[in-house]
Amino acid sequence: MMEAQESSVQYNRWSNSQDEVSMNMSASGGLDCERICTKLCTGKLGIAMKVAGGIVLFWVIFIIGYVTGYYIHKCK
Incomplete structure (x- = not known):
């Protein structure tokens, strides 16, 4: 090593x-x-980590947007 x-x-x-x-x-x-x-x-593992991080980040932003939109547009 x-x-x-x-x-x-x-x-x-x-x-x-x-x-x-x-x-x-x-x-x-x-x-x-x-x-x-x-x-x-770095290398193939680095690329896989970046792709996985991007997918996780997408879903976190999606869920935050969904929850925020739900409470903003919620019928009273």
């Missing part, structure tokens, strides 16, 4: 007239939430 890593890159072109690039990478063990989010938001 790949773990999320934090990295920083510094570019220094003014020392000794040579280009220097230094990279610092530190592994973060406490980023399980980011790893799960990345897994759920």
